[in-house]
Amino acid sequence: MRSRTLAVAVVITASSLVVAGCGSKGEATSTSSAGSGTLAIGASLSLTGALAREGQLTKEGYQLCQDKVNAKGGVDIGGTKVKLAIQYQDDTSKPDVAAQLVDQFNDKGIKLILSSYGSANTEAQAAVIERNGQVMADSAGADNKIFSKGYKRTFAVLSPATEYASSIVKAIADLATPKPKTVVFLSADDGFSKTVTEGGMKTAKDQGFTVLDPQYFPSQTSDVSSALTKVKGEHPDVIIGSVHLVEGVAIIKQAKELGVTPAGFGETVAPPTPDFAKTLGTQAENVLGSSQWTDATKGTDKYFGSAKDYAKDIQAKFGHAPDYHNAEATAACLAFALATEKAGSSQPDKVRDALSGLDTESFFGKIKFDPTGQNIYKPMSVIQVQSGKALTVWPKESAEAKMIWPGTHQ
């Protein structure tokens, strides 16, 4: 009797496997040829899971790009106008799923891929892209390590991770008077944050600051009190946090609770986001942050106009002020649009070559890639939260406001 149950079950399993397989091999239609009228691009996004917030912002960026490009009739590929058609899949914030999605897009003949959010997911995807001969425009994976592996088919429109804290250090060195002497880095222990810290410490030493020993804490923690207590006794002039939003808010809140008052705070990722100012209220005042883009960034292009035009479009379409995550996503999609136009074809190898030779201004700033695929030609902006708004204070040509220093009342 048990054998009959087994028999039935095994046969059902086997046949369902075969049926599932058989059905799909038939649909081998490639949807990325210009002849079919649309240019299919695959985007794996973190719509659920730990990165859902940033994933949603990334999706908005891609959606706006598709709207604006298609409003002009689409991209001009060898004389014919072809509309963009971005297909979205959820990678649940996990790197292995993100990589699997790239393979699944490849099955459907979709060779142009927009990256997932975050360095871990992008790194996993880049390996698959390289194997499959696809091409990826990286919107949110900034870790330099991704580009030290010899990958030739992934291009990051955003500035590399080493710039995140370095730009804050440079801004302080340029604009802070009186010039502070000691800097300490408080860093999360994930790969991206550690690269940020390394880059920042190097720049700080080059700029002549005394760099105290960095303190690390677990990524995504909401309790950084130990790190703050440890540095309190050393009275640093500047505290720089290589963090994401949760740790960033925790540093400011707990510094106040513990009575740690440097001349100023600088943090990566968190201060430019609206959540930061909303959650902290007045405590967020005068915190410095680095951003891939602000609406004061210089540069224009034919699809999006200037940064201010872009900001207006995001506000109109999604009802909130733009976040740099929106902008970097749109920039990646824009890179594809410009590259396919330049190549006159949507064949992955031609698009790849066009991307590597791209050198253009845009609402996002300069888009140009070095031989490893990173955009080292676009500087990051440094913002300061003033009256609840993130205003650009550095570099000088994009500055909207003067940097307030010291940032805290000592």
Next chain:
Amino acid sequence: MTAFLQATIYGLLQGGLLALVAVGFSLVWGVMNVVNLANGSFVILGAYVGWEMHEWIGLDPFLGMFVAAAVLFVLGYVLQRFLINLVVNGPIFITLLLTFGLDLLIVQGMNIAFSADFRGIKTSYASESLAIGSVRVPVGRLLAFALAVAITLILVAVVNRTRTGMSILATGMDRGAARLMGIRARHVYALTFGIAAALAGMAGVMIGTVGTFNPSAAASFTLMSFVVAVLGGLGNMYGALVGGLVIGLVQAWGGQYLPGTWVNALAFLVLIVVLIVRPTGLVGRAYYAARVEV
């Protein structure tokens, strides 16, 4: 010395809050043998209720937490009465799967309803701190700690002194006998779960006041509930409090004297060592590990 005292104070305050997160979890596990994997999502849901109250009517979170408690109590009661009660007699760990499914639903529901934005409940006083000598005691955390301890003590009193509380204990000890005595087990179970959810909700509001939250934070609170409840021990109302304080102190001292990234490893190490040396937890009762239900 200052650093040690500062770390100790911080550890105790954090520990009290962790205890409140875990006390409902421990209650439900001890009384009903139900492992509630959705505990973290109750915490976050409470935080959202507190946040909404603060946004709409400017209700101070320490008052808003009573609203959160009421909302979560109703939710917990309904879930237990009409859903979890259906599988209570099933094989071990089936309630675990059910609550896992519920957790998925609740967390995703919050993601859809509230979006994945990070939020915090702003108060004017929570980040102020009292200076005692060279040590700073943050006001918000101190209030949360005091409330957490008070609520635990109230819970112990309610469970040990009132008829309802005794019926909960009785059902936990021997469901069959309790039913024979006229106790409506289905209702008592639902009541217990409702209370546990309410406690988690209150903890959530306090967490929302001292830090930030978003739906994906639920998982770490569930994990913490496990560690704290088992470390303290089941079957004893003070178990979660003891467990919470120990974990809070261990993490604070660990963070102070070891590299900051070892704090979590230390917490788990302590848990495992305690379980090996005292298998029923620090103050738990052995009976609860080997119960047979009718």
Next chain:
Amino acid sequence: MSTSTPAPRQGVTSALHRDQARRLLPWGLGLLALLAALVLQGQLFSGQERTVSTIFMFVALAQAWNLIGGFAGYASFGQVVFFGVGGYFTAVAISHWHFSFWVSLLLSGVVAALFATLIGIPLLRLKGHYFAVATLGVAEGMREIVTNLPDLTGGGAGITVPTVGNNATTAYLGNDGFYLLFLALAAVSVLVGGLVARNKFGYALRAINQDEDAAAAMGINTTRMKVLAFALSGFITGLVGASYAFQQVTIFPQRLFDVDITVLMIIMVVIGGSGTVLGPLLGAVALQFLSEFLRQNFTDLHTFILGGIIVVAVILLPQGAVNYVREARRTKEFSLLANVRRYRL
């Protein structure tokens, strides 16, 4: 065991043959399933192969968990620690010590089994939920330890197995190769499950599950049996982890020691039917397939729907699908509502 033929008058020989056939039938069907899977490979695109490989991976993981959680009744919440230990051992062995993948694979299994023995001896003295949480603590603790040894494991930044260039010791298997590798692991795990179910070791485990003191009184060395089951389960899980690490190329501690993987394993086993051989197999295939299908077709709501389906499945079939079918056929009671009534309060 109801077959409709009356007591045979043909003699002992044909009864013997029938009995032998009945016992060999499961193995024959298993072989058939294996062949079907091999044939299936030719039908699939490369990306789909990867999806199906994940299904096979979970079959192996579920079967391995079933050894300790289903047969012996010691539900380990930290099973993923063997997955992670196996995966990281392979990654470190290939990157730092230049072992070939196949050698690392085998060693990973052995290392995971040794680790299981090491933690099993103290922890298997705990019962029920306490054992579960202790193993959970070990898994989480291991993740933290791995994160804090960046020189060896890359820490939070992850570690990459070299697959191109001079450092690569074994050629990357590609989606085709990994399909076969995971299929082999799934087949081995089902085989081991089937063998354990039918021999003295399996009976000892079941005895321990039902009443450990009585089993000890019967002369079963319960500690030895439990540790052996734990080590065997750890071995298989370690092999799977090693293969996964090679497939992913870059691995991170949060993912290799993710408690979600353990919870998924447990759900698959329990929904399929714990303590059986077919249960984990069906549970793994059904759940993984369903979750993939939902994710591809309901991009925004897939987790929500999956949660709902799990809730419904658990309420209607608390004992698992295979056990439900067996009991239903025995008692001729197929009503799901009757099933619910049986288990509710």
